Amino acid sequence: MTQSKQKKILVVDDEPDIVEFLQALLRQDGYSVTATSQGEYAEQIHSDDLPDLILMDIFLSGKDGREIVRHLKSREETRHIPIILFSAHPNTEESARAVGADDFVAKPFDVERLLTKIAGHF
Amino acid sequence: MTILSNNASPDPGTAEAISMTRGNAAPGLNWSEMNSLEHFVQFYGTDAFLLDSLSGFIGAGLLAGDACIVIATPMHCEDLEKRLQTNGLDLLDAYTRDAYIVLDAAEVLTAFMVDGSPVPERFAEVVEGLIARAAQGGRHVRIFGEMVALLWAEGNRAAALKLEELWNHFHQKTAPFALFCAYPMHDFAGEIHRTGFIEILQQHARVLPTEGYNILANSEERLRAITLLQQQASSLQAEIAERQKTEETLLYLAAIVESSQDAILSKDLDGIVTSWNAAAERIYGYSTQEMVGQPVSLLFAPDQQDEFTQIMERIRRGERVDHYEARRVRKDGTFLTVSVAISPIKDRTGTIIGASAIAHDITEHKRLEAKFQQLFHSSLIGVFIADFAGTFLDANDALLDLLGYTRSELQTGMMQRDSLTPPQFHSLDQKAVQTLQETGLSEPYETEYLHKDGKPIPVLVAVTRIEQTDTCIGFVLDIRVRKELDKRKDTFISMASHELKTPVTSLKGFLHLLRRSATARKNAEELHYLDRMDAQIDRLTKLINDLLNLSQMQTGQLVYRDECFALDALIQESLENTQKATQTHRLRLDGQTQAKVFGDRDRIGQVLINLLNNAMKYSPQANTVLVHVAKERDEVIVSVQDFGVGIAKEHQRKIFERFYHINDPKGKTSPGLGIGLSISHEIIKRHGGRLWLKSEKGKGATFYFTLPLSRKNKSPDTMTSKGKEG
Numbered sequence: 001m002t003q004s005k006q007k008k009i010l011v012v013d014d015e016p017d018i019v020e021f022l023q024a025l026l027r028q029d030g031y032s033v034t035a036t037s038q039g040e041y042a043e044q045i046h047s048d049d050l051p052d053l054i055l056m057d058i059f060l061s062g063k064d065g066r067e068i069v070r071h072l073k074s075r076e077e078t079r080h081i082p083i084i085l086f087s088a089h090p091n092t093e094e095s096a097r098a099v100g101a102d103d104f105v106a107k108p109f110d111v112e113r114l115l116t117k118i119a120g121h122f
Numbered sequence: 123m124t125i126l127s128n129n130a131s132p133d134p135g136t137a138e139a140i141s142m143t144r145g146n147a148a149p150g151l152n153w154s155e156m157n158s159l160e161h162f163v164q165f166y167g168t169d170a171f172l173l174d175s176l177s178g179f180i181g182a183g184l185l186a187g188d189a190c191i192v193i194a195t196p197m198h199c200e201d202l203e204k205r206l207q208t209n210g211l212d213l214l215d216a217y218t219r220d221a222y223i224v225l226d227a228a229e230v231l232t233a234f235m236v237d238g239s240p241v242p243e244r245f246a247e248v249v250e251g252l253i254a255r256a257a258q259g260g261r262h263v264r265i266f267g268e269m270v271a272l273l274w275a276e277g278n279r280a281a282a283l284k285l286e287e288l289w290n291h292f293h294q295k296t297a298p299f300a301l302f303c304a305y306p307m308h309d310f311a312g313e314i315h316r317t318g319f320i321e322i323l324q325q326h327a328r329v330l331p332t333e334g335y336n337i338l339a340n341s342e343e344r345l346r347a348i349t350l351l352q353q354q355a356s357s358l359q360a361e362i363a364e365r366q367k368t369e370e371t372l373l374y375l376a377a378i379v380e381s382s383q384d385a386i387l388s389k390d391l392d393g394i395v396t397s398w399n400a401a402a403e404r405i406y407g408y409s410t411q412e413m414v415g416q417p418v419s420l421l422f423a424p425d426q427q428d429e430f431t432q433i434m435e436r437i438r439r440g441e442r443v444d445h446y447e448a449r450r451v452r453k454d455g456t457f458l459t460v461s462v463a464i465s466p467i468k469d470r471t472g473t474i475i476g477a478s479a480i481a482h483d484i485t486e487h488k489r490l491e492a493k494f495q496q497l498f499h500s501s502l503i504g505v506f507i508a509d510f511a512g513t514f515l516d517a518n519d520a521l522l523d524l525l526g527y528t529r530s531e532l533q534t535g536m537m538q539r540d541s542l543t544p545p546q547f548h549s550l551d552q553k554a555v556q557t558l559q560e561t562g563l564s565e566p567y568e569t570e571y572l573h574k575d576g577k578p579i580p581v582l583v584a585v586t587r588i589e590q591t592d593t594c595i596g597f598v599l600d601i602r603v604r605k606e607l608d609k610r611k612d613t614f615i616s617m618a619s620h621e622l623k624t625p626v627t628s629l630k631g632f633l634h635l636l637r638r639s640a641t642a643r644k645n646a647e648e649l650h651y652l653d654r655m656d657a658q659i660d661r662l663t664k665l666i667n668d669l670l671n672l673s674q675m676q677t678g679q680l681v682y683r684d685e686c687f688a689l690d691a692l693i694q695e696s697l698e699n700t701q702k703a704t705q706t707h708r709l710r711l712d713g714q715t716q717a718k719v720f721g722d723r724d725r726i727g728q729v730l731i732n733l734l735n736n737a738m739k740y741s742p743q744a745n746t747v748l749v750h751v752a753k754e755r756d757e758v759i760v761s762v763q764d765f766g767v768g769i770a771k772e773h774q775r776k777i778f779e780r781f782y783h784i785n786d787p788k789g790k791t792s793p794g795l796g797i798g799l800s801i802s803h804e805i806i807k808r809h810g811g812r813l814w815l816k817s818e819k820g821k822g823a824t825f826y827f828t829l830p831l832s833r834k835n836k837s838p839d840t841m842t843s844k845g846k847e848g
Contacts (some may be wrong), residue, residue, distance in 0.1 A: 021631035028638065038486040059620065070625055088623030089616055090670050091681040108663050111634045 007122055010051035011035040012042045012068075014061045029072065029115060039063030049118045053121055058087040058096060066099040073100040082121040161293050161301040162328035162788050165310075171200070171332065172304050176266055177205035179302050180222075183264040184211055189221045189256035191787025194268045218254045227268045238278055240285045249292055253299060259398050259688070263299035270322075271305045286325035289329075303633045307332050309362050315361075384459070385483070386599050388467060389418045390476040393434055405460070405483045407453030418479075421450045423457070437477040438468050447484070458485040499744065504581075504598030507588070510555055512539030517759055521598055526574035535550050542571050544578055553583055558594055580605045615673050622666045657703060672780065672797050675804050682722040689719045689726075689758055689829070693751060696730045707738045715753040721809045729802040729813075733762040733825050736798065741822065756831050759810070761823040767815040778803040778813070802827075 011022045014037040025035045033046065036042065038071040039060040045051065054072075065085055072078040085096040087115065088107040096104045105114050166172040180190045180202065192199060203224075206213055216222035230750050234244035256263045267289070272284035303326065310319045323329055347742040378385050385402035389395050398413045406413075406421055413420075422430045426449065436443055443464040450458055458695050467476045498505050504521030508514045514537035522529060527537055530617065545549055547569045554564040566584035573579055582599040633656055640648040674680040699778055719726070737747040744765035769777060776782050780800040799813075806813040810830045817823035 015628070017628035018631065019623070021635065023626060024635055025631065028635075059616075088627065089619045090667075090674060092678065094681065094683070107623050108630045108659070111631065 005050040006030065006032045008032045009033065009118070010042060010045070010054045010056075012039060012054065012056040012060065012065070013037065014057065018057070025111065025115075026118075036095075037061075039065065039068055041052065042068050043071055045078065047089075050078065051081060054081055054083045055118070056085055058081060058085050058092055059089065066095060066101070067102050070099045074093075077089075084117060084121075128669060139743075160327045161290060161325070162303070162330060163322065163326040164302065164304040165307045165332045166304060167307050167332045169212065169398040172198070172306075172564075173201050173205055174653075175330070176202055176302070176304070179264060179266065179300075180207050181206055182223065183262070183300075184216055186262070187221075188262040188264050188679060189223070190216075191223045191225070191252055191263065191265045193225045193227045193230050193475070194224055194266060195228070195272070198268065199226070210689075220258065220285065221261065223252060223256060225252075227272055229267050232630065235281070240279050240288055242288055245288050246284070257299075264300055264302070266302045266304070270303055271309070272323075274305060274318075275309050282340055283318070283321055283325065286322065290325060293663060331433070382394065382480075383482075386478065387413075387418070387481075387482040388476055388478045391434070391438060391474065393418045393430065396476060402481075405452075405458065405481065406450070412453075423449065423451050432800060437464065437530050438474065440466050440474055442466065445482075450481075458483060459488045460484060502599070506537075506569045506596045507593055508539065508596060510559065510592045510594070512551075514538070514542075523574075524579065524600055525571055544570050544572060554583070558585055558587050564588075565630040571598070610676065611673065612679070615679075618673075619670055623663075626659060626663055626666065630656070630663075633659065661704075669802060671801050680804075682725060682805075685723055686718050686720050687723045689717050689760075690714050690751070692723055692727055692748065693730060693760065696727050696734070696838070697749060700731055700734045705736060707741070709734060709746055709747050709749060711749045711751070713751045715751050715758045717753050717758050717831055719758060720832065721829065722805075725805045726809070729805050729827065730760070730762070732798045732802050733794060733827075736825075737762050737764035737766070737823075740764060744822075753831070758831065759826060759828050761824050761826045763822065768819045769815065769823050770819040770823045774815060775813070776816065 010036075011019055011026070011033055013022070016037070017091050019035045020035065023035050026033045035070070040063065042056060056065045056068065058073045065087075069083050069085065069114055074081065078112070080086065082102045083100075084105060085092075085101040085102040086105040086107055087096070092107070093104045103117050105110065105117060133746050164172065164175050166175070171594050175194075175196075176198070180192065183190045184206070192202060194202070203213060213222055230248065233248050234241050236244075253263055253265075257505040270282045270285050270289075273279070273285060286303070289303075292302060293299070305322070309315075341636060360383045365805045379397075379399045382399060384403050385405045386397075386399045387395055387402050395413045395416055395418050398408070398410045402413070403409055408416075408420070421429060429448070433443060442461070445463045446463045448460055448462050450456055450460055462479055464477050464479045466474045467478055469475050476596040498516075499518050501518055501520055504518065506514050506521055513535055514532060517527075517532050517537065522532065522799065523848050525537070527541065531537065539551055550569050554567060557564045563586040564580050564584065567651070568580065568582050570578040571812045574764055580601050582601050583596055585594045585596040587594045611724070636650065637656070640652060671680060686687045697709050703771055734747060734749070741747070741764040746765060747764040750763070751758065753759075773782075778799050781796045782800075785794045803813050806827045806829070811828040813826045815823055
């Protein structure tokens with residue numbers, strides 16, 4: 001995989017361990033990964049540095065991932081970016097899809113399934 | 123002729139005089155010409171009349187030189203003798219010549235009656251002897267007999283008729299004699315004697331009616347008399363019919379009174395009880411015998427005697443007393459409450475002669491009313507009575523306190539459902555009123571009421587229609603505390619999910635990275651250990667999920683997705699995944715449904731995996747688990763069969779209860795939280811299916827569950843339990 005063709009994934013989670021694992025996993029699989037624990041960062045992405053996919057936890061400290069999805073999906077320049085939400089909380093999948101998330105994965109991850117889903121968006 | 127005293131020749135007028143009777147009372151017959159062959163019967167009203175006839179019959183006989191036998195009561199014998207002697211007959215002479223034989227009828231009867239019936243042979247013997255004595259020298263014989271009348275009077279009608287027959291039989295056989303029977307007419311009074319009377323008439327050649335008829339001298343008068351009698355008979359019949367009808371009406375009314383559940387009694391103007399029905403016996407405890415003739419004031423307590431006096435005064439004035447509530451005393455001294463109505467009773471002339479009272483025992487009713495009032499007012503739960511339009515007509519203190527209103531505010535109509543309820547709940551109220559009108563009660567529903575200060579209060583409301591009215595009684599439960607707890611529980615579930623799952627997610631994630639590395643280095647031993655760790659992490663994940671599911675089920679927050687999926691694929695997938703994680707058992711699938719099922723695919727999969735894991739866990743000695751699927755009419759049926767320890771009958775029902783564990787007799791308790799089957803049961807139930815098992819101790823177990831094929835088969839609430847998100 002060449003640098004130019006490398007897909008960029010933005011990981012948003014306020015758990016450092018999860019961020020570290022996802023970064024390691026996705027890099028091993030050849031993705032370029034940017035990670036943040038700040039929901040605001042995800043909200044503020046703009047056209048000169050857009051990721052190809054966003055992996056985001058729903059419950060971030062001080063921010064609801066679903067609000068961020070709603071915001072990004074309402075913006076012309078970010079609307080097309082696939083967003084996979086994940087959560088450890090029960091009963092969140094429907095609301096995740098309702099706000100426009102393209103996919104949902106429950107925590108703890110079934111890693112193979114997560115990778116399949118990510119690959120499915122490219 | 124020597125029969126007359128003084129040996130005087132019979133005066134030609136004597137026989138006539140006798141036959142025509144003295145004082146118009148004798149039968150209009152010529153006794154001297156009485157056919158000797160005749161057997162005739164005389165009915166009489168008074169003894170005087172009988173004696174007129176009898177003295178005519180015997181007197182004329184003696185005068186004619188006939189022999190006469192009189193078998194009668196001693197009184198009749200004596201009176202007859204007096205009459206005959208007054209007529210100048212020399213009875214002493216007749217006695218001595220056996221021309222006048224007098225016998226006591228009762229005594230003669232004893233000579234031939236055996237067991238209340240005349241014995242023909244003995245009768246013949248007695249009568250033959252008498253007639254032989256009388257008929258000496260070829261004399262004609264006249265007999266007067268009252269034995270039949272005696273038998274009839276004592277009620278032995280069969281014997282009387284039998285005796286008449288014997289006389290008739292004898293009459294034809296022996297020397298000719300005239301036989302005179304007499305019955306007092308009053309012995310035939312009553313319709314029941316009709317048949318017997320006719321039979322007696324048939325036994326006689328001639329019948330002489332009672333006095334009234336015989337005095338009529340010519341046939342013209344007799345025809346008139348007959349007509350009159352006919353008229354009397356028909357009017358009597360009409361009268362009888364009328365009385366029967368009246369009697370029936372009275373019986374009917376009496377039956378109504380007797381069968382009434384209310385006490386019905388009557389009293390005269392002095393308050394003395396004159397009638398007392400069965401309900402009165404039951405309600406007051408006095409029997410009819412005890413009460414009739416006693417003052418009705420017995421039922422009044424000593425301090426109520428004034429009430430009694432006032433009532434009697436009103437009755438005497440002809441007023442009626444409408445239903446009023448009164449306290450009374452039973453025979454045993456206990457009090458009761460009755461609702462009484464009293465009306466005067468008047469006789470034909472309109473004079474008030476007493477009063478009737480109808481009393482309904484409302485003791486129980488009063489007791490219930492008091493109980494209800496107590497319940498209504500002392501309840502911790504808010505209670506109201508409202509009309510369907512939404513005006514609160516009454517409310518207890520608990521509700522007034524809850525909503526901050528005073529009783530006077532309630533009474534001035536300030537409490538209206540619509541203003542008490544935040545607008546977003548109005549439709550709920552309207553729905554409740556609608557079901558109330560249709561079914562009489564509404565399911566309890568959660569809504570909010572507004573405190574007078576405007577603060578909303580979450581409440582649970584259940585309403586029941588008060589029968590036959592457009593009002594209802596409502597129960598209001600303050601659920602603020604529960605709502606608060608629910609909120610905390612939601613938060614707890616959220617927190618617990620996060621706190622428990624985050625470390626597991628990390629563990630699993632890094633483990634995955636390690637596995638990749640071990641795989642790359644082809645380190646089999648490491649890989650093996652990592653796989654074991656992964657399996658344990660999965661197990662931990664499952665336990666966490668089960669606990670969370672359970673908490674959510676308790677608060678009705680477990681969300682079910684409603685999707686259409688192919689059942690066979692789900693079963694195949696669940697089986698393969700479970701098979702991958704086990705080395706001990708082979709999971710065999712039998713059958714297919716090709717059915718689409720509606721519901722939450724993941725949750726159904728959860729049930730199946732749970733059943734498969736249980737099957738393996740409880741059959742450690744076996745190596746096979748059989749899964750069978752089939753489509754049956756409108757449902758699919760899935761079974762999971764193991765060949766393990768089985769489940770004893772006593773556990774089979776409880777096994778679906780939360781936290782239930784079967785304790786091994788060896789003291790070994792099976793691992794797990796004891797919640798898997800309870801969750802599975804709940805999930806299947808929510809899908810409109812059933813989950814059950816068949817097992818015997820030591821012979822393995824088979825768990826079955828069904829799922830309906832069509833959406834229509836689901837009960838409407840099966841998929842609607844969507845709570846808040848965590």
